[in-house]
Amino acid sequence: MDIIHLLPDSVANQIAAGEVIQRPASCLKELVENSLDAQATHVRVIVRDAGRTLLQVIDDGIGMSEMDARLAFERHATSKIREAQDLFSLRTMGFRGEALPSICAVAQVEMTTRRAEDETGTLLEIHGSEFIRQEVCSCPVGTNIKVSNLFFNVPVRRKFLKTDQTELRNLLTEFYHIVLVYPKVAFTFVHNDEILHELPAGTEKQRIEAVFGNPKRNAYTSSFVEIKTDTELVSVSGFVVKPEAATRKAEQYFFVNGRYMRHPYFLKAVQTAYSGMLANDYQPSFFIYFNISPESIDVNIHPTKTEIKFADEQAIFQILMASVREALGKFTLAPQIDFDTAGAIDIPAPSDRPVSRPQVTVDPHYNPFHTRNTVYPDKAPTGWEGLYENLPEPEETLTGPVWQYDGRYLITPRTDGLLLIHQHRAHMAVLYARFMDQLTHTRGAMQQLLFPEVLALPRDEMALMGTILPDLQTIGFDIEQLSPDSYSIQGVPAQIADRSAVPVVQEILLRVKERDANTQQEWREQIALSLAESAAIPTGKTLTEDERQDLVSRLTQLPQYTRTPDGKTIVSVIGNDELRKRFEV
Ligand code: ADP
Numbered sequence: 001m002d003i004i005h006l007l008p009d010s011v012a013n014q015i016a017a018g019e020v021i022q023r024p025a026s027c028l029k030e031l032v033e034n035s036l037d038a039q040a041t042h043v044r045v046i047v048r049d050a051g052r053t054l055l056q057v058i059d060d061g062i063g064m065s066e067m068d069a070r071l072a073f074e075r076h077a078t079s080k081i082r083e084a085q086d087l088f089s090l091r092t093m094g095f096r097g098e099a100l101p102s103i104c105a106v107a108q109v110e111m112t113t114r115r116a117e118d119e120t121g122t123l124l125e126i127h128g129s130e131f132i133r134q135e136v137c138s139c140p141v142g143t144n145i146k147v148s149n150l151f152f153n154v155p156v157r158r159k160f161l162k163t164d165q166t167e168l169r170n171l172l173t174e175f176y177h178i179v180l181v182y183p184k185v186a187f188t189f190v191h192n193d194e195i196l197h198e199l200p201a202g203t204e205k206q207r208i209e210a211v212f213g214n215p216k217r218n219a220y221t222s223s224f225v226e227i228k229t230d231t232e233l234v235s236v237s238g239f240v241v242k243p244e245a246a247t248r249k250a251e252q253y254f255f256v257n258g259r260y261m262r263h264p265y266f267l268k269a270v271q272t273a274y275s276g277m278l279a280n281d282y283q284p285s286f287f288i289y290f291n292i293s294p295e296s297i298d299v300n301i302h303p304t305k306t307e308i309k310f311a312d313e314q315a316i317f318q319i320l321m322a323s324v325r326e327a328l329g330k331f332t333l334a335p336q337i338d339f340d341t342a343g344a345i346d347i348p349a350p351s352d353r354p355v356s357r358p359q360v361t362v363d364p365h366y367n368p369f370h371t372r373n374t375v376y377p378d379k380a381p382t383g384w385e386g387l388y389e390n391l392p393e394p395e396e397t398l399t400g401p402v403w404q405y406d407g408r409y410l411i412t413p414r415t416d417g418l419l420l421i422h423q424h425r426a427h428m429a430v431l432y433a434r435f436m437d438q439l440t441h442t443r444g445a446m447q448q449l450l451f452p453e454v455l456a457l458p459r460d461e462m463a464l465m466g467t468i469l470p471d472l473q474t475i476g477f478d479i480e481q482l483s484p485d486s487y488s489i490q491g492v493p494a495q496i497a498d499r500s501a502v503p504v505v506q507e508i509l510l511r512v513k514e515r516d517a518n519t520q521q522e523w524r525e526q527i528a529l530s531l532a533e534s535a536a537i538p539t540g541k542t543l544t545e546d547e548r549q550d551l552v553s554r555l556t557q558l559p560q561y562t563r564t565p566d567g568k569t570i571v572s573v574i575g576n577d578e579l580r581k582r583f584e585v
């Protein structure tokens, strides 16, 4: 039986339009998802030049009939959905019938496919939507799709692609999103004849190990603890890293009903569960799988979006946080955190309420230069800076010479020792204070651009932009809405006049979004932080004696100058005792 039918127009129109294939990674996603929908048990991905010249996906799934093979390349041809309402109870991956026609519109596609019940298979070739040939062929059961020279007929798109390294990373990211939810399917990933991944079928944990583990080292997954909570609303399972094994660069994955999703709000739930347990800058790695009735989520049907709305986000936040905390509680009774203080650290026991600050006693002579995080003063500490909040800042004004070392550090004497100052961060803290001041009291100076720049934004960011626009104008941006999906930037704050404006604004939006900055105070902090980061003197810049003096004096006038607003160390001291010790013998 042929199983493909055409979608009625009414359904087709309900489906959000949008470009399906933006880069090799989106092509990979569509092809591999098709293989999984076709019940493949082994999917092989073969890539050349990061997908620029070749992207091939070979599966051992159900294959297609001769007729289906041809129909599959028609727009809105799908075997997976019949009615609009099916869209909302979706369980299969693809459902729009858009992928194959989109791919073959922008590449040279050759496909062979055979069903188990057929003796011969079908070979089909299409170049840039142009039918080349369809023939009977002999081939194994399953489907083999070869996409060559992606965007061969769309030079703009080709130019838009990043370096091979970046595109390969995009391909792998997309690949991980899929393989982590299909542990029972074997996958192979080959790039330029090198096998990058050979993933046998197994459990979720084995899959995580196979993808991220290093066979030569200790098992990667042994640094994780399992979480598992079943409620009527949602079931949550997966793995979260033990606090002592957290790293700066974390693997953070949420999946819902077998799909990868991004979810900044739930990320916050996990981070909250760890609060007080991670050193500054450290992030928890996790692989968390949600299962929930499809009626209570809104799968964004745009093919390239990974955000998903839940009907009951606050309840799930609580469930998730409690679940992670419970798992951590079991394994952190005796915390192994190696922190360089003389203080005793007491991790709070798991409870349903947000954790209060960890209880500590600190040797006050150790290092009096840490202050609390000023960006999130009301929130749980993001690192250890909360430990030092009551320690006094030294009152002394610095009058000695300021030396520069390695283009990065400033060194200046003080009565109790030598102060080492991180130059870029020092400047960033100074600028942050000034930007915050401009946002709340004065106006920033604006520099008109010679050529206005256009900033095109996706819908969700347009809304966000509307919200923060008045503050951007206060701080010195001259920005106007141009169309329903773009803004024009005509002027920028004087301090960043030498940067190109679009990335700076994009960075601001990204930060506001990622930090979930919902109040004016919060987004102002993110705006100030982002601009300070862009405008601060870069590492490696040689400063004159005057500039060095000026920076140190402006830094030390700040109410808190030993840490950046986002918690990084600015000042470190080598005490006189320590100096003396070095010359004892
Ligand atoms: P969708 O996946 O949204 O249905 P596609 O354009 O990706 O749309 O695919 C169209 C149809 O082609 C699918 O519905 C399916 O019937 C068929 N198809 C695509 N890839 C495969 C495959 N690897 N194995 C079997 N059938 C496939």
Ligand code: MG
Residues within 6 Å of the ligand: 030, 033, 034, 093, 094, 095, 097, 099, 100
């Ligand atoms: Mg599909």
